[in-house]
Amino acid sequence: MQYKLTRVNPDRANPDADNERYPIGERQTVPDPMEEQVHRSIYMGKLEEVLHSAVNWGRKNSLWPYNFGLSCCYVEMTTAFTAPHDIARFGAEVIRASPRQADFMVIAGTCFIKMAPVIQRLYEQMLEPKWVISMGSCANSGGMYDIYSVVQGVDKFLPVDVYVPGCPPRPEAFLQGLQLLQDSIGKERRPLSWVVGDQGVYRPEMPSQKELRREERIQVTNLRSPDEL
Amino acid sequence: MSANSATAVPPYTENDPQVVQELTERFGEHAFTRQATRTGMPVLWVGRDRLIEVLRALRDLPRPYVMLYDLHAMDERLRTHRDGLPAADYTVFYHLLSIERNSDVMIKVALNEADLNLPTATGIWPNANWYEREVWDLYGITFTGHPHLTRMLMPSTWEGHPLRKDYHARATEFDPFSLTAAKQDLEQEALRFKPEDWGMKRQGKNEDYMFLNLGPNHPSAHGAFRIILQLDGEEIVDCVPEIGYHHRGAEKMAERQSWHSYIPYTDRIDYLGGVMNNLPYVLSVEKLAGITVPERVEVIRVMLAEFFRITSHLLFLGTYIQDVGAMTPVFFTFTDRQRAYDVIEGITGFRLHPAWFRIGGVAHDLPRGWEKPVRDFIKWLPKRLNEYQKAAMDNSILRGRTVGVSKYTTAEALEWGVTGAGLRATGLDFDLRKTRPYSGYQNFDFEIPLAANGDAYDRCIVRIEEMRQSLRIIEQCLNNMPEGAYKADHPLTTPPPKDRTLQHIETLITHFLQVSWGPVMPANESFQMIEATKGINSYYLTSDGSTMSYRTRIRTPSFAHLQQIPAVIRGSMVPDLIAYLGSIDFVMADVDR
Numbered sequence A: 001m002q003y004k005l006t007r008v009n010p011d012r013a014n015p016d017a018d019n020e021r022y023p024i025g026e027r028q029t030v031p032d033p034m035e036e037q038v039h040r041s042i043y044m045g046k047l048e049e050v051l052h053s054a055v056n057w058g059r060k061n062s063l064w065p066y067n068f069g070l071s072c073c074y075v076e077m078t079t080a081f082t083a084p085h086d087i088a089r090f091g092a093e094v095i096r097a098s099p100r101q102a103d104f105m106v107i108a109g110t111c112f113i114k115m116a117p118v119i120q121r122l123y124e125q126m127l128e129p130k131w132v133i134s135m136g137s138c139a140n141s142g143g144m145y146d147i148y149s150v151v152q153g154v155d156k157f158l159p160v161d162v163y164v165p166g167c168p169p170r171p172e173a174f175l176q177g178l179q180l181l182q183d184s185i186g187k188e189r190r191p192l193s194w195v196v197g198d199q200g201v202y203r204p205e206m207p208s209q210k211e212l213r214r215e216e217r218i219q220v221t222n223l224r225s226p227d228e229l
Numbered sequence B: 001m002s003a004n005s006a007t008a009v010p011p012y013t014e015n016d017p018q019v020v021q022e023l024t025e026r027f028g029e030h031a032f033t034r035q036a037t038r039t040g041m042p043v044l045w046v047g048r049d050r051l052i053e054v055l056r057a058l059r060d061l062p063r064p065y066v067m068l069y070d071l072h073a074m075d076e077r078l079r080t081h082r083d084g085l086p087a088a089d090y091t092v093f094y095h096l097l098s099i100e101r102n103s104d105v106m107i108k109v110a111l112n113e114a115d116l117n118l119p120t121a122t123g124i125w126p127n128a129n130w131y132e133r134e135v136w137d138l139y140g141i142t143f144t145g146h147p148h149l150t151r152m153l154m155p156s157t158w159e160g161h162p163l164r165k166d167y168h169a170r171a172t173e174f175d176p177f178s179l180t181a182a183k184q185d186l187e188q189e190a191l192r193f194k195p196e197d198w199g200m201k202r203q204g205k206n207e208d209y210m211f212l213n214l215g216p217n218h219p220s221a222h223g224a225f226r227i228i229l230q231l232d233g234e235e236i237v238d239c240v241p242e243i244g245y246h247h248r249g250a251e252k253m254a255e256r257q258s259w260h261s262y263i264p265y266t267d268r269i270d271y272l273g274g275v276m277n278n279l280p281y282v283l284s285v286e287k288l289a290g291i292t293v294p295e296r297v298e299v300i301r302v303m304l305a306e307f308f309r310i311t312s313h314l315l316f317l318g319t320y321i322q323d324v325g326a327m328t329p330v331f332f333t334f335t336d337r338q339r340a341y342d343v344i345e346g347i348t349g350f351r352l353h354p355a356w357f358r359i360g361g362v363a364h365d366l367p368r369g370w371e372k373p374v375r376d377f378i379k380w381l382p383k384r385l386n387e388y389q390k391a392a393m394d395n396s397i398l399r400g401r402t403v404g405v406s407k408y409t410t411a412e413a414l415e416w417g418v419t420g421a422g423l424r425a426t427g428l429d430f431d432l433r434k435t436r437p438y439s440g441y442q443n444f445d446f447e448i449p450l451a452a453n454g455d456a457y458d459r460c461i462v463r464i465e466e467m468r469q470s471l472r473i474i475e476q477c478l479n480n481m482p483e484g485a486y487k488a489d490h491p492l493t494t495p496p497p498k499d500r501t502l503q504h505i506e507t508l509i510t511h512f513l514q515v516s517w518g519p520v521m522p523a524n525e526s527f528q529m530i531e532a533t534k535g536i537n538s539y540y541l542t543s544d545g546s547t548m549s550y551r552t553r554i555r556t557p558s559f560a561h562l563q564q565i566p567a568v569i570r571g572s573m574v575p576d577l578i579a580y581l582g583s584i585d586f587v588m589a590d591v592d593r
């Protein structure tokens, strides 16, 4: 599996820091860093792998969402938080009203040009490790709002981990997005401490669901008739 | 204030001739140019020099026009069908509403591009304030004497006036958005609140004020809404609501979508209202086209609109109770919503934004077996409502936090343009479904719930009762669903009935043109208001005889409701503000569009 490596190096003197675009940091695609480790020393490599898995297991099963909503999609997101859909099954029910206590942020709704600096500020206030789910067509790409006041996709300035399509996505789709994020977190390699080893963040490049499921989807030839309930 | 004494609202007068007569008697025949439209109200053009005089006269007439219902503008420069109208590059219109007459009048003023300036109307109706600011923001028309003419929907760093015809609509016509560290700092700095700009003092005689920023992202602000509080301890001395964090340019969007393909955008205006939002739009387009829909269509539309009234009110109820401190009810109301969605989804195929109404009908006939889930829902909800009443509304903590909080009178509500449950909670019996019936509401048997105190508690009680009445309406729809077609037999019905196209080439061609380019609506102006989930919502459409709207003005209730906040909340405590915000029941899309 390929990984995306992100390095944010605060020591690196950047003469042009002011004009640097968000998301800040250097990104490159690299092979799985663990494999290299294992080749160098089986023992250390395995130990590190076990440590990573333990930490990741903890992280992915206690994701605390940030209570942040922009528009219509937020309604479906809150629906996922209530009894009929019960997000607590996935360990993500502890909604935080402060970005400082949250693990991930769902951009649920349209990202407006007037709102973009505010979103950026809130994102910065979240502590690492942090993730972003982009929920709905508006947040993914601007959706049906190709209009002067709307940013055409929140990934113009935020690093997005999971895109959930739909306008709005059903609560079930949001829950699936959450599970995909969990899968991805399970494979991540982050620095185990600020003094141990490589300080880069390695995120797995997960396969596209659209391609994975295409086979299965095109098998469907008979759709249910809308004339009957 | 005479509006308070208006207990019984008379029947609706369309194109009220009386006010025209009163005005011409007073100002003379030559002061006005009359425009014939399909808006259902007299439209009078007046010169800029006499504008304030005329507006003032309308406000002071016996049985006055108490409410400035809407104020906006239009760029006339590209309009081709303007026979008999005064020359104008821009027009500003004032839509006034009288409760005691139950009729409307629209005043228009022509403006020349070189001199885009008008005297302010804030001295006559206080709610002209935000409307004029918006007109300045989107059209660049200035208002002399306005207390604070600054950007409102667009960021303060914005350049240009988006609703002008020569301003690009699409984001993709501009450079792609990017955010640099420098720009981020600049924008953050622009968001800083400076009390001096608003004429606020940092110190009183014996105290220093604290300025508290609430929003644009705050759990109890219900969306991207910002309000800055000037506090003396816990007490709110003054506050400034700031909107525009949710401006999706819906009105501009209408100018580049066909009449048909704009329907999904209306769903997203009050995003809890679903197909209820389609209703004023399609009714208004049908007025332009001259379509009368079959009875079955009317009843289907009413039934689904009432379903959405219930889902919207249920969401309100849960979050409102949560705002004042109770955690559980929101889980129950969302369970109820889920049940309502089972019906809505079964019928329309979608949950939140079905976009299911069509020009001249609905998208599809009701599916076989629709009755059972509807009946189940009607049986399910009343018990739950009783429970909420007992467990939450009769709870002493909830009562303690909301009874007597953020009270206003009918007169105050009217002068701020407040409609919907917020108005009926003050005791005024004004619900369009009764006072100006549309889409066949006159055939239903239901009551309009009222309350007397106009406080945060009453607004909630009114809505709970409204859900019960909606259930009554739905039950009547269920028992008396007429047979017949689900689309009108009219050449402008879109999409046209399919079966005929397969028979001869003429209808095939028309069908092809209508679904590719869209129907061409006759040049005219039309208007329709409805009692939406949050108050009165209306579409004022101007057609220039093309496949797209020339100007679409969407008047939303929440815009007016938010403007009223400072007038109500001054002198209260911070927790009262939270209860008040919850009780208004707004969504930001319904404010900023």
Ligand code: SF4
Binding pocket: A071, A072, A073, A074, A108, A109, A110, A135, A136, A137, A138, A139, A143, A166, A167, A168, A169, B268
């Ligand atoms: S994607 Fe659709 S539902 Fe979601 S915010 Fe945008 S318009 Fe609303």
